[in-house]
Amino acid sequence: MMDVDALFRERMQRFSAELIRYGQYMANGGVLMVAVFLCxxxxxxxxSLVQAIPSWVPVPYLLALVYAFFVTKTLHRTFLLEADLIFLTxxxxxxxxYFQKTQVYNFVVQSIGLFLILLLLLPVYQGKVGxxxxxxxxxxxxxxxxxxWNVYSSWIILRLPDKKRQTRYTLARFILTYYVxxxxxxxxxFLAYQHVPYGAVVWMVLLVWFMIRIQSIVKRHRYQWYSLxxxxxxxxxxxYQIANQFRDVPSLQLRVKPRRWLLWTAQLIPYGKANAARTLYLKLFLRSDDLAGIYLRLVVISSLLILILPGALGKLAVIAVFLLMSASQLKGMGGQARHRSQTFLLPINEEQRKAAAVWVRRVLLLVQGAVNLLIGLAVWKW
Incomplete structure (x- = not known):
C-alpha cells in the first residue's frame, strides 16, 4: 500500500531543505541588502509617482489588467521526479x-506573491479611486x-493533451477573471448601465459554460504525466538558475540559445590566439539562457526606473544598485564556463580563462552603465 501523505511530506521536506540552503547563499550574496535599499x-x-498619474488614466481597469495577469498565471509544482513515470503511473x-496537497501548496505560495502585488499597488488605488x-x-x-479558482481550474485544464486547447481555456480564465x-x-x-450590471449576466452564463466544460475534461482525460x-x-x-548565480549547483542542466542577432558583437574582438578566451566567454554569455536573460532584464528595469524616478540623486542610486546586482549575477560566469566542454577544446590555460571572465564582466558592466547614463542624461535634458 502506498502512503501518498508520506510521499508528499518527503518531497516537501526535501524541497524545503534545498530552498533554505540556497536561500541562505543568496541572502549572504547581498540580495537582501539590495532588496531593502530598493524598497x-x-x-x-x-x-510623488502616484500623484503624477494623470486624471484621465482609467486606473481601475489598468489595475484589473495587472491583477488579472497575476491571478490567472498559475504554475503547478508537483515535486515529480523522472522515476515517477515508472513507479507512480x-x-x-x-x-x-497527493495532487490535492500540491494544489494547496501552489495556492498558498502564489497567494503570497499576489498579496505582495496587491500591497504594492494599494496606494495607487487609494490615491486615484478611493x-x-x-x-x-x-x-x-x-x-x-x-x-x-484559477489554481483549481487550471489544474483540470492541464489534463488536456492539446496545448492549443489549453491556451484557449487559459484565455477564457483570463477574461472571466478580468471582468470580476x-x-x-x-x-x-464596469459594463453597467444606470447601475444595472448587465455584464454580470453575460459573466454568469460564461462561467456556467466554463465549469461544465472543465468538468467534462475530468471525465475524458487522465493526468498528462509527461507534461507535469x-x-x-x-x-x-x-x-537552480537563480541559485547558480551565488553558488555552483551541480544538478543544474545549462541551456543555450543561438541568439544569432547578438553574436555579431563577438566579432568586434580582434581575431587572434591572445583573444580566443575573450571570444569564447563572450559567446558563452550571449548564448546562455540564464545569465544573458537576467542581465538584459536588469538593464531594461534600471532604464525604466531612471525614466520614471524624478531627481538626479534617485537616478544615480538606481544606476549604482543595478550595477551592483549585475556584478553579483555575472560572478557565476567563470564557474559555468568550467563545466562546458568548449573551454577545453582551445589552447586556453587557467589564467587566460580567469582574465577573460573578468574582462567580459567589465565590458558588460561598462555597457550597462553607459546605457543608463545616456538615458539619464536624455531625460534630464528633456
Whole structure:
C-alpha cells in the first residue's frame, strides 16, 4: 500500500531543505541588502509617482489588467521526479490526494506573491479611486478567491493533451477573471448601465459554460504525466538558475540559445590566439539562457526606473544598485564556463580563462552603465 501523505511530506521536506540552503547563499550574496535599499528608494518616491498619474488614466481597469495577469498565471509544482513515470503511473488512481496537497501548496505560495502585488499597488488605488468600508474587504478578498479558482481550474485544464486547447481555456480564465476584478475595482460601474450590471449576466452564463466544460475534461482525460514532469523540471531549472548565480549547483542542466542577432558583437574582438578566451566567454554569455536573460532584464528595469524616478540623486542610486546586482549575477560566469566542454577544446590555460571572465564582466558592466547614463542624461535634458 502506498502512503501518498508520506510521499508528499518527503518531497516537501526535501524541497524545503534545498530552498533554505540556497536561500541562505543568496541572502549572504547581498540580495537582501539590495532588496531593502530598493524598497526604501521606492517608498521615498512612490507618493510623488502616484500623484503624477494623470486624471484621465482609467486606473481601475489598468489595475484589473495587472491583477488579472497575476491571478490567472498559475504554475503547478508537483515535486515529480523522472522515476515517477515508472513507479507512480500504475497507482494513478491513488494519486488524487497527493495532487490535492500540491494544489494547496501552489495556492498558498502564489497567494503570497499576489498579496505582495496587491500591497504594492494599494496606494495607487487609494490615491486615484478611493477605498472605504466594504470595498477594502473586497480589494483583498476577491483576488485571493479568484486565485483559488484559477489554481483549481487550471489544474483540470492541464489534463488536456492539446496545448492549443489549453491556451484557449487559459484565455477564457483570463477574461472571466478580468471582468470580476474590473467590476470590483470600478465599484460596480464596469459594463453597467444606470447601475444595472448587465455584464454580470453575460459573466454568469460564461462561467456556467466554463465549469461544465472543465468538468467534462475530468471525465475524458487522465493526468498528462509527461507534461507535469516537464513543468516541474522547468520550475526546478528556474530555481537552480537563480541559485547558480551565488553558488555552483551541480544538478543544474545549462541551456543555450543561438541568439544569432547578438553574436555579431563577438566579432568586434580582434581575431587572434591572445583573444580566443575573450571570444569564447563572450559567446558563452550571449548564448546562455540564464545569465544573458537576467542581465538584459536588469538593464531594461534600471532604464525604466531612471525614466520614471524624478531627481538626479534617485537616478544615480538606481544606476549604482543595478550595477551592483549585475556584478553579483555575472560572478557565476567563470564557474559555468568550467563545466562546458568548449573551454577545453582551445589552447586556453587557467589564467587566460580567469582574465577573460573578468574582462567580459567589465565590458558588460561598462555597457550597462553607459546605457543608463545616456538615458539619464536624455531625460534630464528633456
Amino acid at each position: 526604501g528608494l521606492l517608498a521615498y518616491y512612490y507618493p 500504475p497507482a494513478e488512481t491513488k494519486m488524487d490526494r 477605498m472605504t468600508g466594504a470595498q477594502g474587504w473586497l480589494y483583498w478578498g476577491v483576488p485571493l478567491i479568484l486565485k483559488g 476584478l474590473a467590476w470590483m475595482l470600478s465599484q460596480g460601474s 514532469l516537464e513543468m516541474e523540471n522547468r520550475l526546478r531549472l528556474r530555481f
